[in-house]
Amino acid sequence: MMFKSILLATILLSSGIFSGVSNARAESRVLLNDPALRITSVSVTEVETVAPMAELPTLPTTGNPIGDIITTIDGLIAVGQKIWKIVDAGRPVITTKLAPMVSVLPHLEGENPSLNQMANWSAPKVQSFRVSYKSFNKVVVAFTYTIHFQFNGSLKGKGKYITNLKVQASEIYTAWGFNFDATSELVGIANVGSEEAPVASAIMQISYAVKGLVNGSQSAQGFYVDGAGNMQVIP
Numbered sequence: 456m457m458f459k460s461i462l463l464a465t466i467l468l469s470s471g472i473f474s475g476v477s478n479a480r481a482e483s484r485v486l487l488n489d490p491a492l493r494i495t496s497v498s499v500t501e502v503e504t505v506a507p508m509a510e511l512p513t514l515p516t517t518g519n520p521i522g523d524i525i526t527t528i529d530g531l532i533a534v535g536q537k538i539w540k541i542v543d544a545g546r547p548v549i550t551t552k553l554a555p556m557v558s559v560l561p562h563l564e565g566e567n568p569s570l571n572q573m574a575n576w577s578a579p580k581v582q583s584f585r586v587s588y589k590s591f592n593k594v595v596v597a598f599t600y601t602i603h604f605q606f607n608g609s610l611k612g613k614g615k616y617i618t619n620l621k622v623q624a625s626e627i628y629t630a631w632g633f634n635f636d637a638t639s640e641l642v643g644i645a646n647v648g649s650e651e652a653p654v655a656s657a658i659m660q661i662s663y664a665v666k667g668l669v670n671g672s673q674s675a676q677g678f679y680v681d682g683a684g685n686m687q688v689i690p
Contacts, residue, residue, distance in 0.1 A: 614654070
């Protein structure tokens with residue numbers, strides 16, 4: 456009698472397990488077919504400038520800018536961090552009080568790049584953009600990234616250079632079922648002036664990716680800045 460009871464309980468328990476697995480699979484199929492979890496469009500719009508999440512650094516009065524040499528070309532040297540994450544798993548990345556930045560300075564043979572001999576730097580120029588992912592007209596992922604840079608820096612009255620070029624993220628929204636990451640990268644630099652009167656320029660790229668339970672989307676937005684203070688979005 457006890458054997459029969461144990462056998463019956465085992466059968467019932469097994470039925471429950473298989474039923475639970477079956478229900479879980481059915482729920483998974485429902486989720487995978489849920490249109491609310493599918494990315495259908497992405498848009499980028501300029502918005503009112505958002506306050507930075509970390510304080511803008513002031514220019515050092517002595518020494519070299521913090522960071523590694525990224526590249527040299529056309530009498531210019533780019534110093535700083537080439538690639539850095541600005542959003543990781545839906546959260547803004549701020550590793551220190553000062554966010555990673557890039558400076559594009561004159562490349563002096565036999566000398567390290569420095570800011571202590573440079574003058575005429577502008578106040579920071581700031582511009583913000585809002586990226587929105589939608590699922591059938593409902594926003595499921597959104598974030599704002601803000602571009603900061605200073606320009607017009609000259610060496611002994613010559614040239615127009617760039618410093619404190621960086622990108623920061625804020626106002627991040629991620630609906631349930633979606634994962635979001637974004638990265639900033641220096642793509643290249645160039646002298647858009649002359650050899651006698653150089654004007655440094657830089658192209659940055661913001662790459663962002665969204666993964667949902669149904670599908671994913673990867674996009675990128677480039678922008679151009681130069682030592683004369685111009686900023687332009689690259690389609």
